[in-house]
Amino acid sequence: xxxxxxxxxxxxxxxxxxxxxxxxxxxxxxxxxxxxxxxxxxxxxxxxxxxxxxxxxxxxxxxxxxxxxxxxxxxxxxxxxxxxxxxxxxxxxxxxxxxxxxxxxxxxxxxxxxxxxxxxxxxxxxxxxxxxxxxxxxxxxxxxxxxxxxxxxxxxxxxxxxxxxxxxxxxxxxxxxxxxxxxxxxxxxxxxxxxxxxxxxxxxxxxxxxxxxxxxxxxxxxxxxxxxxxxxxxxxxxxxxxxxxxxxxxxxxxxxxxxxxxxxxxxxxxxxxxxxxxxxxxxxxxxxxxxxxxxxxxxxxxxxxxxxxxxxxxxxxxxxxxxxxxxxxxxxxxxxxxxxxxxxxxxxx
Amino acid sequence: xxxxxxxxxxxxxxxxxxxxxxxxxxxxxxxxxxxxxxxxxxxxxxxxxxxxxxxxxxxxxxxxxxxxxxxxxxxxxxxxxxxxxxxxxxxxxxxxxxxxxxxxxxxxxxxxxxxxxxxxxxxxxxxxxxxxxxxxxxxxxxxxxxxxxxxxxxxxxxxxxxxxxxxxxxxxxxxxxxxxxxxxxxxxxxxxxxxxxxxxxxxxxxxxxxxxxxxxxxxxxxxxxxxxxxxxxxxxxxxxxxxxxxxxxxxxxxxxxxxxxxxxxxxxxxxxxxxxxxxxxxxxxxxxxxxxxxxxxxxxxxxxxxxxxxxxxxxxxxxxxxxxxxxxxxxxxxxxxxxxxxxxxxxxx
Ligand SMILES: CC(C)[C@H](C(=O)O)[C@@H](O)C(=O)O
Ligand SMILES: CC(C)[C@H](C(=O)O)[C@@H](O)C(=O)O
Numbered sequence: 001x002x003x004x005x006x007x008x009x010x011x012x013x014x015x016x017x018x019x020x021x022x023x024x025x026x027x028x029x030x031x032x033x034x035x036x037x038x039x040x041x042x043x044x045x046x047x048x049x050x051x052x053x054x055x056x057x058x059x060x061x062x063x064x065x066x067x068x069x070x071x072x073x074x075x076x077x078x079x080x081x082x083x084x085x086x087x088x089x090x091x092x093x094x095x096x097x098x099x100x101x102x103x104x105x106x107x108x109x110x111x112x113x114x115x116x117x118x119x120x121x122x123x124x125x126x127x128x129x130x131x132x133x134x135x136x137x138x139x140x141x142x143x144x145x146x147x148x149x150x151x152x153x154x155x156x157x158x159x160x161x162x163x164x165x166x167x168x169x170x171x172x173x174x175x176x177x178x179x180x181x182x183x184x185x186x187x188x189x190x191x192x193x194x195x196x197x198x199x200x201x202x203x204x205x206x207x208x209x210x211x212x213x214x215x216x217x218x219x220x221x222x223x224x225x226x227x228x229x230x231x232x233x234x235x236x237x238x239x240x241x242x243x244x245x246x247x248x249x250x251x252x253x254x255x256x257x258x259x260x261x262x263x264x265x266x267x268x269x270x271x272x273x274x275x276x277x278x279x280x281x282x283x284x285x286x287x288x289x290x291x292x293x294x295x296x297x298x299x300x301x302x303x304x305x306x307x308x309x310x311x312x313x314x315x316x317x318x319x320x321x322x323x324x325x326x327x328x329x330x331x332x333x334x335x336x337x338x339x340x341x342x343x344x345x346x347x348x349x
Numbered sequence: 350x351x352x353x354x355x356x357x358x359x360x361x362x363x364x365x366x367x368x369x370x371x372x373x374x375x376x377x378x379x380x381x382x383x384x385x386x387x388x389x390x391x392x393x394x395x396x397x398x399x400x401x402x403x404x405x406x407x408x409x410x411x412x413x414x415x416x417x418x419x420x421x422x423x424x425x426x427x428x429x430x431x432x433x434x435x436x437x438x439x440x441x442x443x444x445x446x447x448x449x450x451x452x453x454x455x456x457x458x459x460x461x462x463x464x465x466x467x468x469x470x471x472x473x474x475x476x477x478x479x480x481x482x483x484x485x486x487x488x489x490x491x492x493x494x495x496x497x498x499x500x501x502x503x504x505x506x507x508x509x510x511x512x513x514x515x516x517x518x519x520x521x522x523x524x525x526x527x528x529x530x531x532x533x534x535x536x537x538x539x540x541x542x543x544x545x546x547x548x549x550x551x552x553x554x555x556x557x558x559x560x561x562x563x564x565x566x567x568x569x570x571x572x573x574x575x576x577x578x579x580x581x582x583x584x585x586x587x588x589x590x591x592x593x594x595x596x597x598x599x600x601x602x603x604x605x606x607x608x609x610x611x612x613x614x615x616x617x618x619x620x621x622x623x624x625x626x627x628x629x630x631x632x633x634x635x636x637x638x639x640x641x642x643x644x645x646x647x648x649x650x651x652x653x654x655x656x657x658x659x660x661x662x663x664x665x666x667x668x669x670x671x672x673x674x675x676x677x678x679x680x681x682x683x684x685x686x687x688x689x690x691x692x693x694x695x696x697x698x
Pocket of ligand 2: 591
């Protein structure tokens with residue numbers, strides 16, 4: 001009976017998480033999953049009221065759950081960076097969620113932005129390192145606000161951090177019987193990505209059954225547009241993972257469809273849509289809940305119910321075929337109607 | 350009478366530079382440009398023979414030229430990184446070529462990989478910082494080859510370095526009467542890109558006539574695919590510029606069409622196709638010379654002959670319309686036939 005801490009967060013976060021919960025509740029009843037939910041307030045409201053981002057007491061509470069289901073954080077009333085650092089990155093780092101798992105899967109040809117690539121070509125997974133690199137938050141500024149100012153931001157990679165994510169990626173590719181691609185810039189970032197490349201070459205020997213290749217990050221973006229079909233699994237550092245998964249989200253039809261898992265198999269993992277809080281459309285009931293629903297499906301897969309995750313994805317695929325969609329996807333349904341329609345499809349199936 | 354140092358380099362570098370020179374020689378005669386060329390050997394051959402990359406004596410010689418016209422470096426017999434660092438990055442840094450100018454311009458709708466975007470939508474310029482950031486080459490490794498290894502790569506930004514590139518970009522956007530977009534990740538890279546954002550905000554006040562906006566690098570890659578028409582000029586750091594210009598090259602029809610200038614208005618500037626030495630097709634006479642020819646056109650523009658640069662670009666546009674192209678672009682001409690045909694078109698025009 002997995003227990004799930006629900007953190008809807010800001011803006012459309014609340015709206016889309018509601019729909020994810022609708023699907024989870026339906027699946028929970030139908031398949032006797034005995035899911036337990038508890039909701040916590042984090043985000044702009046709490047911060048503006050009390051100055052709190054995630055207090056230690058809340059972190060302690062979250063430690064007792066099996067997973068976290070997060071909406072989105074971000075609000076125009078709070079300077080950019082504060083909520084992202086204090087909540088999203090805080091959770092990723094506190095629970096040492098070193099795997100950021102981001103499937104790039106196009107569900108319907110009509111949502112591909114590419115002339116020549118459809119569902120058969122756009123289907124791979126990016127495994128992003130999630131706890132170090134440029135996201136370490138380490139660095140400083142010398143002579144701030146003078147003409148001599150120097151700002152330093154450290155890209156820090158540790159052997160342990162690099163090895164565990166590359167190993168995870170090899171295991172993932174092995175289970176998938178797929179190819180593993182290393183995405184780095186080791187020809188320029190000779191220290192940090194030199195380490196990545198060395199560890200990749202080393203682990204290759206432990207996984208002779210996994211086919212591999214290697215591209216620099218600049219070339220990866222080209223290949224993702226020109227030949228996305230060559231990829232099965234891509235492993236990359238935190239910063240490059242951030243960039244190429246947004247590009248990937250666009251290839252799968254836009255942010256409204258991109259889900260992500262922040263995973264530490266030995267701690268509390270967190271599932272979230274990749275999109276932000278979208279203040280411009282928040283409160284209107286028109287946000288697209290599919291990414292949040294796919295994130296809920298990833299969470300069920302994480303709990304060992306890949307079968308149910310697939311059922312949800314199939315349900316979404318049908319809802320797309322039948323154009324039971326929000327406005328951003330060319331439909332005319334409200335956020336909650338999209339959720340209702342997916343439940344109806346799941347009932348039928 | 351501008352003097353040009355020609356560095357064909359490795360692989361297809363030699364082949365495509367030949368065609369660029371063919372066009373430059375033709376234009377030089379027709380418009381009395383009095384161009385002077387001198388060729389120098391750099392690249393794998395020289396390195397393998399003598400261990401030399403760019404000796405100081407050659408740097409001294411290059412200092413006496415008005416510009417450098419570079420093909421490409423890279424060879425499977427030399428470990429990755431050596432030629433790139435020792436030649437390409439060496440030249441960019443030695444001559445403090447702080448502007449990497451990379452136009453993203455689609456010349457014909459049929460080369461757009463995007464369903465909904467054509468020549469009217471894909472037309473902007475990326476201005477990439479070219480002398481600092483993660484490319485500083487600074488960092489180190491602690492406890493190498495042990496389980497405790499830590500690798501640090503420094504992203505270093507200086508006030509001077511950031512200000513001059515952002516100022517260049519404001520001037521560029523102003524001349525174009527276009528919008529300037531800042532691409533950074535200041536919400537995470539608070540030190541280094543905090544500086545970028547502060548300088549951008551400051552310079553905005555000096556250029557009230559220039560419209561501006563700001564996206565994080567992850568969002569930029571999405572926008573480039575979904576709404577490339579919103580961009581006129583994008584300014585960004587060295588690493589992100591590397592990544593988004595490769596994506597941009599793909600949007601304009603592939604590496605075969607992407608040219609770039611490494612500019613320091615007070616020193617020796619360098620013009621090059623963005624593509625590499627392509628060892629797999631080198632020596633076959635089938636490489637696409639268009640990027641190298643566009644780089645030659647950029648060089649003429651740099652010498653003050655924007656009119657002639659436009660004539661060359663128009664000539665290329667016609668050669669594309671008439672399918673007088675190499676195999677990678679769906680034609681059946683050899684490298685030198687492509688050059689010959691463009692000369693013929695320029696003769697007609
Ligand atoms: C909001 C931001 C800090 C975050 C990141 O950069 O990781 C987001 O872009 C993401 O990809 O989840
Ligand atoms: C070859 C490599 C060092 C170079 C870079 O990263 O700048 C190239 O990718 C480019 O964009 O010119």
